[in-house]
Amino acid sequence: MSGGQSGNAARSRDVEALLLVLALMIGAGASATVSLDRHQPLGQDFWIQVAIQAVLAAGIHTILRLRAKYADPLILPIVVALNGVGIAAIQSLDQAAGSDAGTNQLRWTGLSMLVAALVVWFLRDHRKLGRYTFIALAVSVLLLVLPLVPGISAGDINGASVWIRLGPMTFQPGEIAKITLAVFFAGYLSTHRDLILLAGRKIGPLQFPRVKDLGPMVTAWAAAVGLLVFQHDLGMSVLFFGLFMVMIYVATSRVTWLGLGLVLMAAGMYGAAKIFPHVALRIDAWQNAFDPAVYGRFPGGSSQVVQGLFGMASGGLVGEGLGLGRPDLVPFANSDMIVASLGEGLGVIGLFAIVLLYLLLFTRGFRAALGTKDAFGKLLACGLSFAMALQCFIIIAGVTRLIPLTGLTTPFLSAGGSSLLANWVIVALLLGISHSAREPGPQGTGSAHGHAALRAPEPVLVPRNPHDEDVKRGE
Template sequence: MSDVLTVPKSRRNIEAVLLLLALGVGIGANFIVGLDQDEAFDRDFWTQGATLVGLVLVFHIVLRFRAKYADPVILPIVTALNGIGLAMIHRLDIPMGENGTFADRQLLWSAVAVAAAVAVLFLIKDHRILRRYTYISLIVSAILLLLPLTPLGIEINGARIWINVGSGTFQPGEIAKITLAIFFAGYLSTNRDLILLAGRKVGPLQLPRLKDLGPMVAAWIVSIGVLVFQRDLGSSILFFGLFMAMIYVATSRVSWVLIGLALLAGGGLVAMQLFSHVAMRIDGWLNAFDPEVYNRIGGSYQVVQGLYGLASGGLTGTGLGQGRPDLVQYANSDMIIAALGEELGLFGIFAIVLLYVLLVSRGFRAALGTRDGFGKLLACGLSFTIALQCFVVIGGVTRLIPLTGLTTPFMSAGGSSLLANWIIVALLLLISEAARRPAATGPLTGPMVPAMQESPVGSVQRKTQPREQEVRGA
C-alpha cells in the first residue's frame, strides 16, 4: 500500500476568530478608559480602533497568501498586547491634556511596524535565505551599535543609545538584537560540530578549545562595551543573554553556561567598581527605601513609586482610569507594567504575563517543528529575546533585579522597540510556516523533490541511495 501524504490545515480561520477576541480586548480597554473620562466614543477612540483593526486585517490577509501554514496563535497574542499598550498609553495621555500625544505616536509607529513586518513576509520567501548573510549581519550589528557613539547619537537620561532621525529619535540597538540573532544562528549552525566535539573533558564538563571561545568573548566585549560607552545596562544583559541561550541550545553543554556566567559576574563586578552609573543602579536596587537614595537624582524614586502603585492595585486593581499611574516617571514606557498593575491588579498582570508565556512557547514550538538547524536556533534566539526582555523589565519594576531601561515588548511607548518586535513576529511566523508546510511544496525543494535535506546541524546530506544501486550486479 502506498503512503498517504497528510496535508496540514492552514488554520487561518482559527486565527481570524482569535483575532476578533484580541481586538475586543484592546478596543474594549480603550473604550473603558474613555468611559471613565466621559469620552467613550471620541475621535481618539474611533481612530485608534479603526487603525488597529485595519492593520491586523491586512496582516491576516497577507498571511493567508504568503504563509498560510503559519502559527495561528502568534498574531492574536501580539494584537492583544499591542492593543492593551495603546489603551494604557492613551489613558496616561489624559492627565497631560494637550501635551499628551504619546498614543498618537504609538499608533503611527504601530502602522510602521506592521508595514515592516508585512514587507518581511513579502521579501523573505524562506527563512533559510538569511543564513547566507551570517557575517553581513555581524557587520550590520556592529554598525548599529556604534551609531549612537557617532555625532548622530544623543544622550537621554544618562544613556547614549539613541540617534537623531529627523524630528524624532531611533534606537539602533533594537534592530541589532535581530541581526545578532541571525549571526549567532548562522555561526553556531555551521560550527556546531567543532564546538561540540573538540575540547578537553574535565570531570563531567566538556570544556571548549580556546579558539572556540572567540565568539563568546566577542559577545562579552560587545555587552561590556554597551554598558561602558552607552551606559545601557538592559541592552548589555540582553545581548549577552541572547548569545548564552543560543549557544546552550546549539551544544547542550553546561560548561558554556558556567563560563558565560563567570564572564558576566566578573564583568559586572569590575563595572560596578569602575563606573558610577552602574554602582548607582545597584545601590538604588539594594537600598531603594533609604531616604538618601530615594531623594537623590537618579535614585530609587521611580521604582519605589512603581511599587506603591502595584501595592495600591491589589488583586483586582483600581480599574482602568481610576488609579494614579501618572505619578510614576516614564509610566508609559519603562514603567508601564507598574501602571497596568495598579489599574488591572495582580490578576491583570498575571493575564499579561501569560500572554507573553504563550507567545514565547509558540516560538519554541516553531523551533522544534522546523527541519533545519539554522531555523531552530533563530526561532529559539528570537523567542528568548522576548522572554529575557520581559524578565528584565518586570524584574526591575518589582525590584527582583536592578531596574534597566528596556521596554515591555509591544506595550511600552517607543517606536524602535515596537518596530523590532513586529519584525521578530514576522520571522517567527515564517519559521512556523516552514515547520508546518508539507515538504513536497517547499519553495526551495520544489514539488515532490525532497532529494536534498538539511540536517539539524546545518550540513547538507544527500538522500541515501538504495543498496542495489550502489553495488552493481550484486
C-alpha cells in the same frame, strides 16, 4: 498537496481570524475603558484607531493566508492584543500628563505592522538569512556604534547614550541589533557547531573549542556588550549576554556552558558595580529602596521603583481602571514603568493575564524552534524567542524589585517606536519559521524531525570485524 493538508492550513487561518477578532476587541475595549472611566464619549479618534488596527491586522492575516498558510495561528492574535492594551495604557497616561505619546505609538504600530507584513511577504524562506552571517555581524557593530557618532548621536538621554536623532525623532539602533546579532549567532553556530564541539581541549568537564572556532562569536559579543556598557545601557548588555549564552547552549547541548555563563555574568556585574558609578547607584537603589536618603537621591535614587510599587499596591486585585488612579506620578510611567501603570489600572488579575499572554507567545516561538528541521532556523527562532522572554523578565523583575531596575522596554506595551518595530520584525520571523516547521510534505520540516538538527554528532564508526558477532553469540 492533499485535500486534508490544505484543510488543516485553512482551519489554522480560520482559528487565527477568530482569535484576531477577540484580540482587537480586547484592545478596543481597553481604549474605550480609558474614555468611559473619565466620562468622555467615544469620539472620532477612537473609531479611527480601531479601524487602523483592524485593517493592519487583517492585512497581515491575509498575507499569511497567501504566503505562510501553515504559520502558528496564535502568535499574531497574542501580539495584536498586547499591542492594543499598550496603546490604551499609554493613552490613559497621556490624559493625566497632557502628552501625546498614544498617538505616536499608534503611528509606530502602523509602521511596524507594515514592515512585519513586508518581511512575511518577501522572506518566504528564513534560511536565506543564513547567507548573510557576517554581513549581519557588520550591521550589528554599525548599529551599536551609531549612537557614538557625532552629528547623528542624540547624546545622553536619561543617563544613557544609545539613541540617534532622525529629524524630530530619536531611534535606538540597539533594538534592531538584537535581531542582527541573533542572525549572526544562528548562522555561525549552525555552520561551525561540529568544530566547536569536537575540536579543542578538554579541561575537567568543559570542552573548550579552539580560539579560531569560537573567536568570532566571542569578539562579537564582547564588542556589543562593551559598547553598551560604555553607553550606560546595562539592560541591553545583559540581554545580549543572555542571547549569546543560550544560543551556544542550544547549539551544543552542554549545560556546563550555562554554568560558565552564570559565573561570568556574576563576575561582570561585580566588576561593573566597582568600575561604573551608575551601576553601583542602581544596585544601591535596589538594596536600600526605602531608605529616605536613597529615595530622594538624584541621579540614581529609588523613587521610581518605590512609586511603582505603591501604584501596583493601590491597584489591588482588580485595579482602579485604566483611566483612573495616578500612574502618572511614576517617572517614565509609559515606557520603563508601563508594568506598574498596568498594575495600578488592571490590578493583579490584569497583570497575570498579560504575563500569561507573554508566556504563551514565548512557548509558541520555542515550539516553532523545536519543529523546524534546519539548524539555522532552530537557533534563530530559539534566540529571538528567548530575547523577548529575557527582556520581559528583566523589566518586570526590575519593576517588582526582584532585581535592579534597568532601562529596557516591555515588548509591545511600552512607548517607544524602535522597540515596537524590532519586536514586530521578530514576530514576522517567528511566523515564517513556524510556517516552515508546520508545513507538511517533502518541503515541510514537521515536528517529527524537530529534534534531529542539533543533536550531538554521532561517534565515528570503526569498521566491524565479522568475527565479533560470532564471539558475542558464543560461536
